[in-house]
Amino acid sequence: MTEFSMFPVVFYLMAAITVGSAFGVAFTNNIFYSAIALMFTLLGAAGLYVMLAADFVAVVQVFVYVGGILVLTLFAINLTSRIGDVSVSNRSLGRFPSFLVLGLIGYSMVRAIRTAAWNVVEVGDPVPTIEAIGDAFLTQYILPFELASLVLLAALVGAVVLSRKELKEVRG
Amino acid sequence: MEIGLTHFLVVSTMVFLAGLFCVLTRRNAIGILMGVELILNSANLNYLAFSRYSSVNYDGQMFAIFVIMLAAAEAAIGLAIVLGIYQTFHTIDVEATDTLRL
Incomplete structure (x- = not known):
């Protein structure tokens, strides 16, 4: 029972961290601070x-996003921007029209969320999901799973080819 | 008040709006990629929220894992392209790379 009353507190804490740092990514001028946010x-x-009772997805999120994509992004920032360039992030669309677009989209989305009649089922206690996900990967989702490995292989080769430096010398 | 589906949907909407703002206003290509990643995360949050609150199986979680996989591939390719642009143009300002424009 005491755990149940903690749920909203933890939710609002996590939501505040997520949303606050998401807007930090959007609004800070230094691209390096954006990556940290x-x-x-x-x-x-x-x-x-x-x-949301998705323990396996949360672990994958930490491994792949924080351990992989974010490190890659930091590498790219350090490889591309010269020191004087770090804080340069001039805007393509002005802030005011962006806020207008954001306000319109956000208003309509929140309104839709609040007014739609969602089909909500009774939620049970969270259970470990790894076994069910592993079964599904090798039975129902076997074709997407194999295709995913092909996509990753193609992305690996493509990234190597794209970022190779001496393309002209190799060809000539 | 009980935390329910709409709470998570509102959080994901806010993350989506932050990502959209990032994509709209940045001229730094890496900043645009980070905005795309925020948008992908908000979509994932929606998948998991609906998987928890309005379904009884794990299909939403499977889709979230595939989205994370595609985001990894997208980040690798996107950052490789950014590095290529930097080697060619010596900047990653997306408005400077308009060679193909008439």
Whole structure:
């Protein structure tokens, strides 16, 4: 019972971390600070995934996003921007029209969320999902699973080819 | 008040809006990629929220895992392209890379 009353507290904490650092990613001028804020967004989202009884997805999120994609992003930032360039992030669309677009989309989305009659079922206690997910990967989802490995292989080769430096010398 | 489906949906909407703002306003290509990742995360949050609150099986979680996988591939390719752009143009300002524009 005491755990049940903690649920809203933890939810609002995780939601505050996620949303606050997401807007940090959007609004800070330094691209490096954006990447650090992105880390907190991803970790907060992983916490929300745990609250949604998705333990395996939360672990995958931490491994792949925080351990992989974020490190890759930091590498790219350090490889591309010169020191004086780090804080340069000039805007393509002005802030005011962006806020207009955001306000319109956000208003309509929140309104839709609040008014739609969602089909909600009774939620049970959270149970470990790893066994069910592993079974599903090798039975019902075997074709997407194998295709995913092909996509990852193609992405690996493509990334190597795209970022190779001496393309001209090799060809000539 | 009981935390329910709509709470998670509102959180994911806010993350989506932050990502959209990032994509709309940045001229730094890496910033745009980070905005795309925020948007993908908000979609994942929606998948998991509906998987928890309005279904009885794990299909939503499977889709979330596939989304994470595709996001990894997208980040690898996208950052490789960014590095290629940087080697060619010596900047990652997406408005400077308009060679194909008439």
